[in-house]
Amino acid sequence: MTSAEWICTNCKTTNRTFVKPGTTRLRDRCITCHKRHDVVPGERPIRWAATAVK
Numbered sequence: 001m002t003s004a005e006w007i008c009t010n011c012k013t014t015n016r017t018f019v020k021p022g023t024t025r026l027r028d029r030c031i032t033c034h035k036r037h038d039v040v041p042g043e044r045p046i047r048w049a050a051t052a053v054k
């Protein structure tokens with residue numbers, strides 16, 4: 001497993017989760033405000049990019 005960090009677009013909290021190698025997309029929920037996000041790999045391996053799910 002590898003770790004992924006993503007920043008909530010709603011409250012700016014940094015969230016951390018674990019993903020299987022090769023994962024290209026995941027759905028996660030902010031630990032603070034519970035808003036759902038689609039999270040995809042970013043330019044660097046650990047820092048992923050999050051988009052809020054409407």
Ligand SMILES: [Zn+2]
Nearest residue numbers: 008011030033
């Ligand atoms: Zn949040």
